[in-house]
Amino acid sequence: xxxxxxxxxxxxxxxxxxxxxxxxxxxxxxxxxxxxxxxxxxxxxxxxxxxxxxxxxxxxxxxxxxxxxxxxxxxxxxxxxxxxxxxxxxxxxxxxxxxxxxxxxxxxxxxxxxxxxxxxxxxxxxxxxxxxxxxxxxxxxxxxxxxxxxxxxxxxxxxxxxxxxxxxxxxxxxxxxxxxxxxxxxxxxxxxxxxxxxxxxxxxxxxxxxxxxxxxxxxxxxxxxxxxxxxxxxxxxxxxxxxxxxxxxxxxxxxxxxxxxxxxxxxxxxxxxxxxxxxxxxxxxxxxxxxxxxxxxxxxxxxxxxxxxxxxxxxxxxxxxxxxxxxxxxxxxxxxxxxxxxxxxxxx
Amino acid sequence: xxxxxxxxxxxxxxxxxxxxxxxxxxxxxxxxxxxxxxxxxxxxxxxxxxxxxxxxxxxxxxxxxxxxxxxxxxxxxxxxxxxxxxxxxxxxxxxxxxxxxxxxxxxxxxxxxxxxxxxxxxxxxxxxxxxxxxxxxxxxxxxxxxxxxxxxxxxxxxxxxxxxxxxxxxxxxxxxxxxxxxxxxxxxxxxxxxxxxxxxxxxxxxxxxxxxxxxxxxxxxxxxxxxxxxxxxxxxxxxxxxxxxxxxxxxxxxxxxxxxxxxxxxxxxxxxxxxxxxxxxxxxxxxxxxxxxxxxxxxxxxxxxxxxxxxxxxxxxxxxxxxxxxxxxxxxxxxxxxxxxxxxxxxxxxxxxxxxxxxxxxxxxxxxxxxxxxxxxxxxxxxxxxxxxxxxxxxxxxxxxxxxxxxxxxxxxxxxxxxxxxxxxxxxxxxxxxxxxxxxxxxxxxxxxxxxxxxxxxxxxxxxxxxxxxxxxxxxxxxxxxxxxxxxxxxxxxxxxxxxxxxxxxxxxxxxxxxxxxxxxxxxxxxxxxxxxxxxxxxxxxxxxxxxxxxxxxxxxxxxxxxxxxxxx
Numbered sequence: 001x002x003x004x005x006x007x008x009x010x011x012x013x014x015x016x017x018x019x020x021x022x023x024x025x026x027x028x029x030x031x032x033x034x035x036x037x038x039x040x041x042x043x044x045x046x047x048x049x050x051x052x053x054x055x056x057x058x059x060x061x062x063x064x065x066x067x068x069x070x071x072x073x074x075x076x077x078x079x080x081x082x083x084x085x086x087x088x089x090x091x092x093x094x095x096x097x098x099x100x101x102x103x104x105x106x107x108x109x110x111x112x113x114x115x116x117x118x119x120x121x122x123x124x125x126x127x128x129x130x131x132x133x134x135x136x137x138x139x140x141x142x143x144x145x146x147x148x149x150x151x152x153x154x155x156x157x158x159x160x161x162x163x164x165x166x167x168x169x170x171x172x173x174x175x176x177x178x179x180x181x182x183x184x185x186x187x188x189x190x191x192x193x194x195x196x197x198x199x200x201x202x203x204x205x206x207x208x209x210x211x212x213x214x215x216x217x218x219x220x221x222x223x224x225x226x227x228x229x230x231x232x233x234x235x236x237x238x239x240x241x242x243x244x245x246x247x248x249x250x251x252x253x254x255x256x257x258x259x260x261x262x263x264x265x266x267x268x269x270x271x272x273x274x275x276x277x278x279x280x281x282x283x284x285x286x287x288x289x290x291x292x293x294x295x296x297x298x299x300x301x302x303x304x305x306x307x308x309x310x311x312x313x314x315x316x317x318x319x320x321x322x323x324x325x326x327x328x329x330x331x332x333x334x335x336x337x338x339x340x341x342x343x344x345x346x347x348x
Numbered sequence: 349x350x351x352x353x354x355x356x357x358x359x360x361x362x363x364x365x366x367x368x369x370x371x372x373x374x375x376x377x378x379x380x381x382x383x384x385x386x387x388x389x390x391x392x393x394x395x396x397x398x399x400x401x402x403x404x405x406x407x408x409x410x411x412x413x414x415x416x417x418x419x420x421x422x423x424x425x426x427x428x429x430x431x432x433x434x435x436x437x438x439x440x441x442x443x444x445x446x447x448x449x450x451x452x453x454x455x456x457x458x459x460x461x462x463x464x465x466x467x468x469x470x471x472x473x474x475x476x477x478x479x480x481x482x483x484x485x486x487x488x489x490x491x492x493x494x495x496x497x498x499x500x501x502x503x504x505x506x507x508x509x510x511x512x513x514x515x516x517x518x519x520x521x522x523x524x525x526x527x528x529x530x531x532x533x534x535x536x537x538x539x540x541x542x543x544x545x546x547x548x549x550x551x552x553x554x555x556x557x558x559x560x561x562x563x564x565x566x567x568x569x570x571x572x573x574x575x576x577x578x579x580x581x582x583x584x585x586x587x588x589x590x591x592x593x594x595x596x597x598x599x600x601x602x603x604x605x606x607x608x609x610x611x612x613x614x615x616x617x618x619x620x621x622x623x624x625x626x627x628x629x630x631x632x633x634x635x636x637x638x639x640x641x642x643x644x645x646x647x648x649x650x651x652x653x654x655x656x657x658x659x660x661x662x663x664x665x666x667x668x669x670x671x672x673x674x675x676x677x678x679x680x681x682x683x684x685x686x687x688x689x690x691x692x693x694x695x696x697x698x699x700x701x702x703x704x705x706x707x708x709x710x711x712x713x714x715x716x717x718x719x720x721x722x723x724x725x726x727x728x729x730x731x732x733x734x735x736x737x738x739x740x741x742x743x744x745x746x747x748x749x750x751x752x753x754x755x756x757x758x759x760x761x762x763x764x765x766x767x768x769x770x771x772x773x774x775x776x777x778x779x780x781x782x783x784x785x786x787x788x789x790x791x792x793x794x795x796x797x798x799x800x801x802x803x804x805x806x807x808x809x810x811x812x813x814x815x816x817x818x819x820x821x822x823x824x825x826x827x828x829x830x831x832x833x834x835x836x837x838x839x840x841x842x843x844x845x846x847x848x849x850x851x852x853x854x855x856x857x858x859x860x861x862x863x864x865x866x867x868x869x870x871x872x873x874x875x876x877x878x879x880x881x882x883x884x885x886x887x888x889x890x891x892x893x894x895x896x897x898x899x900x901x902x903x904x905x906x907x908x909x910x911x912x913x914x915x916x917x
Contacts, residue, residue, distance in 0.1 A: 046794040051429065053437050054793060055811060056514035058833035063512075095429055096602035097586045106601070162632050170636050177642050178633045183420055183624055186605070297628045299604040307426050307603060312790055 025329050032325040033085070036318050037078055045312035051094050081318070090322075091315035095308060100319035103304065108323060109194030110180065111300035114219055114292070115285035121224025122231050123278055127267075129228070130235020134243060135262060145232055152229020161222055161295040168218055176214040178297035185211045219296040223289060227281040234277045238270035245269075272343050279335040286327045413641050417621040419897065419914055422628040422637050423647035426603055432585040433564035435513035439809075439906040440625075442561050446907035447608060447623070449564035449591035452482055452501065452541075453555050457903035457910070460722055460813050463555050467496060467565050467592075471555075477548030477859060484539040489613040490567045490592045498535040503568040505533045505543070507580045515562040518812055522546060522554060550859050552724065556814040561907045566590045594618050594912035603627050608911075619899075619915035638663060638892055644916070645900060646892045650762060651709045657892045667710065667890040668902030668909075671720040672809035673818075674712065674767070674885040676756075680842040682802050684754065688878060689746035695732045695882050696739040699774050707766040708885060715886035717872040718822040718879075722904050723815045724861070725868030731876070739778040751779020756803040757796065759789040768805055797835055799842055807887065808837065813905065815868045816856050822881060823871045824852040841880045848874055 048065045056064075069077055084091065090100040098106075133145035169177040176182065180196050185208040189200050197216065200209040242248065243266055251261045290302035301320055308316035339346050414420045427438040436445045452471075456462035465471065468482040488496040509519050509529040523546025524532055532544045545554060557563065570590040571581030581590070589597040595608035595618060608623040626643065628634045635653045638646040639660055649657065657663045678685040678694065685691065700714045719726040743751060758768040765786065772782040782803075787795075796804045810817040823845055825838035838845050851871060858864040875881060889902050889909075896917045901910040 043791075044794060045788065045790045046797070049793055049797070050790060052514045054797075055437065055517075057517045057520075058835070060512060060514055060516070095426070097430060098602070103602070165633065165636055170640055177637055177640060178628060178630075179626065179642075182642070183418065183626075184415060294630045295633055297626065297630070297633060299601070299627075303603060303629070310788060310790065 021329075021333055025326070028329055029322055029325050032321055033082070033318060034078070036321045037081060037314070038074070040312070040314040040317060041074055041077070043312065047094070047312040047314060050311040050313060085322075090319045093308065093316040093319075094313040095311055095316065100315050103316065104301070104319055104323055106194065107299055107301050107304045110298055111286060111293070111302065113195045113197060113216065114223060114289070114298060114300065115282060117216060117220035118223030118227055118285050119278065119282040121220060122227030122281065125224070126228040126231030127235050127274070130232040131239055131262060131267060133232065133236045134239030137240065142236075145236070149229040149233045152225050156291075157222065157226060157289065158291045158295065160225075161219070161292055164218055164222060165295065175217045176211060178295065180212060180215055180298065181208065182211050182215075219292050219298060223285055223292060227285065230281055231274075231277060235270065235274060238273055239266060242266040242270045268342070272339060275335045275338050275342070279331045283324075283328050283331050286331075287324050414644055415622075416916055419620050419623045419645065419900075419911060419916065420643045421623070421625050421645040421647060422634040422643040423625055423645075424629055425606060425625055425627045426629065428600070428602065428606070430513075430586045431589070431597060431600060432511075432513075432582055433561050433566065433591075434508040434511045434516070434580075434582070435586070436561050437513075437515045442905070442907040443909045444597060444606065444608070444625075445561040445564055446593075446909065447595050447911055448589060448593040448597045449561065449566070450488075450593050451559050451561070451563050451565060453559040453563075455556070455559055455813060457901065457908045460904055461724065463552065463559070466559075467501065473551050477551070478545055480543045480545070480551075480554060481536070482541045482543070484541065486539060488592065488615075490570075491589070491596045491611045491613055492567060492570065493613055494567060494569060496565060496567075496592055498537065498539055498541050500568045501541045501565055502533055502535045503571075504566045505563060506530060507566065507571075508562050509533075511580055511582055515560070515811070518557050518560050518562050522549065522557070547857065548859065549856055550814075550861075550864055552861070553814045553816055553856055556812050560812045565592060567592070595623060616912070618912055620911070623911050623914070635892075638894065641894065644894045644897050649890070649892050651707070651711060654710050654890055654892060662895050663892050664895055665710065665890055666893050666900060666902060667888050669713070669721060669904065670809065670887040670889050670902075670906070671722065671813070671904050672807050672887040673715060673718060673720055673883050674805075674807045674887065675718075676771075676882040676884070677796070677801070677804040677806060677837060677841045678880040678882070679799060679801050679803070679840075680880055681799060682754065684746075684748065684752045685802065685880065687746040687748075689742040690748065690752075691878065691880055693739040693742035693746070693778065694775070694780070696735040696742070697775050697778055697780065698732070698771055698882060698884050699734040700730065700732065700884050702734075703767055703770055704885060707763065707770060710888065710890050711763075712885040712887050714884065716876060716883050718818050718875055718881065718883055719815050719868060719872055720810065720818070720886050720904075723810070723813070723818070723868075725815050725865035725872075727869055727872045727876075734774055736774075736777045743778060743780075749779075751781060753781040753783065754802045755783045755785050756805055757792045757801045758784045758786050758805055759792050760786045761789070764805055771805075796840055799830070799840055804840075809887075810905065815864075816852070819852045819855060819868060819871055822879065823875050824849040837881070838879075843880045845875075845879070 047068065048061055048070065052060055052064050065071060069080060072080070081091070088101065092098065093100050093103050096103050129145050129148070133142045136142050165177060168174045185205070188208045189203045189205045192199050192202070196212040197209065200212055248261060248266055251265050287302065290306050292298065293300045293303045301323065305317055305320040308320065423440065425440040428441045428444070429438065430436060431441060431444060433445045433449050436442055450466050452466060452468040454464055454466040456464070465485070467484055467488060469485040471480060471482045473480055482501070484496065484498060484501065490496060505519065506529045508516055509524045510526050512526060534542050536542050566585070567590040571585065574581040574584035574588070576583060587600055592611070592614070594611055594614050594616070596611045598607040598609040600606045604627055606625040610618045610621050628637065631648050631650055631653055634643070634646040635649055635657060637643040639657060641662075646657070654665060658665055676694070678691055680686045700716070704712055704714045714730050715721065716730040716732055717727040721728055743749065756768055758764055765784070768784050772784060775782045792804065795801055796806070808818065808821065821836040822838060825836055825843060825845055826834060826849060828839060828842060828844040832839055848871060851867065855864055855867040855871070858867060891900070891902060893900050898915050898917065899913040903909055
């Protein structure tokens with residue numbers, strides 16, 4: 001009886017969590033859409049010109065304006081947009097003529113590919129570096145890590161990207177240049193997931209796969225470096241905090257090996273806030289690093305939204321903003337769940 | 349670009365706000381994150397300066413190569429919004445239409461006065477000048493293999509008028525409307541088509557307009573198959589192809605790539621099997637790809653980059669003058685700019701040759717008349733040069749001895765900003781305080797079309813190869829009221845050109861070529877002397893091309909940029 005009751009209450013709390021999540025997601029997205037929508041309507045750019053161009057005669061201009069619904073009151077325009085959006089119709093992009101959803105399905109995987117690799121690189125190198133710096137606090141190693149981080153913070157990615165291209169692509173020829181694949185390989189595989197690395201691998205096109213790897217290496221390392229700079233700094237400060245705690249002294253007094261103290265005990269506790277840091281950094285990269293995408297001719301979300309903004313292509317901007325908003329909320333939820341796994345105190 | 353990054357912050361901030369609520373302990377992390385975002389956007393000039401410095405060193409010999417039967421171009425193609433020739437109007441899409449479709453009429457790109465038939469074999473004009481009869485070439489085929497018939501031609505022209513997209517006025521100006529076009533454009537034989545216009549226009553005007561991409565011949569059968577709700581296949585053709593040109597448009601992925609493939613049914617088979625246009629927005633990246641051999645042509649390099657690649661033994665520069673003029677529009681609603689002496693003074697306050705030789709080096713020549721070189725009647729004398737004393741004298745005469753303050757809406761591109769700054773310096777020499785208002789191009793255009801600027805720095809490309817295209821906008825304004833329907837450049841600058849409007853209208857009716865040319869010369873002179881336009885430059889388009897590429901042609905208009913005979917050695 002009591003066990004059954006436990007199940008029911010567990011289920012109930014689980015459902016409650018889901019409901020909470022859905023409400024958070026819905027209100028966030030609604031707020032985002034509303035703000036973006038109204039900002040989009042007050043920017044001093046005429047969206048009709050983006051479609052008909054500068055030379056169109058007056059009657060063509062008027063017709064398109066009407067087609068876009070721009071002659072209706074703002075509130076009504078918003079309501080129409082919402083109604084359509086709920087049914088999955090985010091309108092068509094002016095610039096690409098495709099439905100916005102199709103466009104996003106096309107551009108998001110490119111950004112996802114780059115952001116994920118960047119975050120993996122940043123995490124795998126950033127955390128050990130941060131730990132090392134904390135443990136060897138004040139030594140040369142610490143200084144080096146901090147300088148490395150500082151450089152990552154302060155050098156504009158635009159400049160670093162071009163320099164990296166100049167050195168590793170143009171001079172040394174170690175990697176391929178801008179773009180996701182060489183022209184020769186572009187038609188050797190069928191896009192399925194939109195992530196070139198996965199598609200070429202699944203279809204056994206190994207030449208194309210290695211070419212894609214060579215193309216992605218530089219931008220991924222670049223983004224990786226920036227997230228590394230951030231993650232290593234945060235790891236260092238979290239670790240310093242943990243290493244000063246009494247339980248660390250207790251562990252050392254118990255005679256545990258230093259490695260065990262640092263990696264099993266201190267890092268494990270530092271990992272909780274670190275998850276937030278990594279999630280934030282990942283979400284930041286998912287927004288699409290506009291500059292990196294521009295330099296590396298990477299057809300991702302960042303370029304898409306920027307280009308749309310420049311042309312007052314509001315459907316595309318709204319669609320893109322929603323995706324980013326959703327990514328933030330989902331990453332939040334995931335870091336919440338990971339918290340629960342790592343920190344028993346949050347489970348109650 | 350930086351402008352938009354600021355707008356990004358809005359969404360960035362919002363998303364992050366949510367996170368702060370949930371993870372207050374991550375607050376400092378968020379601040380850092382924001383700081384990072386700020387730091388990434390260093391002024392571009394510092395970066396480009398650093399680039400130029402770093403690139404001064406030569407490239408290594410490690411060379412990649414594009415496939416021998418494929419021409420790969422790096423270009424900024426984010427202006428393409430449609431590939432339906434009835435809608436194509438922007439630069440990049442015009443070029444694609446030019447290489448993939450044919451029209452009734454064509455002209456020699458070395459001498460545009462030489463008009464010839466493309467799909468048409470010959471044509472006649474009725475004595476009253478209102479009926480044009482075209483005989484089509486037999487044995488012409490679409491890429492699909494079907495023959496081009498009179499039915500296709502009639503369908504194509506009617507379709508462009510009925511769809512009524514932005515460029516439709518190029519045909520519509522001859523009195524063709526949705527309602528009458530089926531009577532005005534008719535098939536009169538298996539290979540014969542007649543077109544009836546409402547007035548006896550100068551025949552060259554009509555023919556040039558029929559050579560425009562809006563008058564491209566499309567395959568009726570294919571479009572009927574893909575028609576939905578009576579749209580004449582428009583929604584399909586925006587991203588597909590139904591033509592007969594040297595190349596087939598195989599694939600277009602917006603902001604990524606556009607692929608042309610040899611049309612096996614074209615009379616003169618193209619030497620290349622494929623042309624690939626890669627969208628590379630960043631010009632420094634275009635340059636790296638070109639020098640490395642990963643692209644054969646870089647289309648959008650800036651003057652410094654052009655100068656640098658010209659030193660590369662594997663690269664050559666190729667250029668073609670374009671029918672685009674750069675000008676300042678002086679809004680006549682501004683009481684100072686409305687004074688004739690002030691308009692004239694400003695014409696003496698531009699350092700024309702300095703702009704052409706430095707900021708626009710390789711990319712333009714001094715040009716002060718509204719008709720570009722190469723057009724019928726184009727005037728090539730450039731009487732104005734920087735003359736501060738003369739300008740001061742004129743300003744004093746206008747009662748503005750101490751100068752005045754004025755703003756200029758300036759699109760935030762390196763080129764336009766550079767020109768604006770040069771003008772700011774020379775204007776200041778006569779006491780004219782020019783304030784540059786940097787803004788995005790679409791924003792500047794919105795303001796310009798609402799006549800809310802003081803000075804607008806712009807460029808105007810001709811819509812078709814006839815002088816009327818420019819005269820109609822620079823020298824004519826039928827209604828100068830705020831609610832006027834037509835918004836020619838004269839209207840946008842609130843200028844009533846008086847008798848010039850009637851003269852412009854008369855010029856399109858003049859059927860004697862020499863007399864017509866003379867009329868345009870007079871119109872140009874009037875605008876040059878007194879108009880609210882300071883025309884200062886005619887654009888030259890330059891491409892950096894690898895040495896092994898031959899017959900890559902940049903023509904006078906964007907639809908004349910021709911890769912049909914391009915080949916690689």
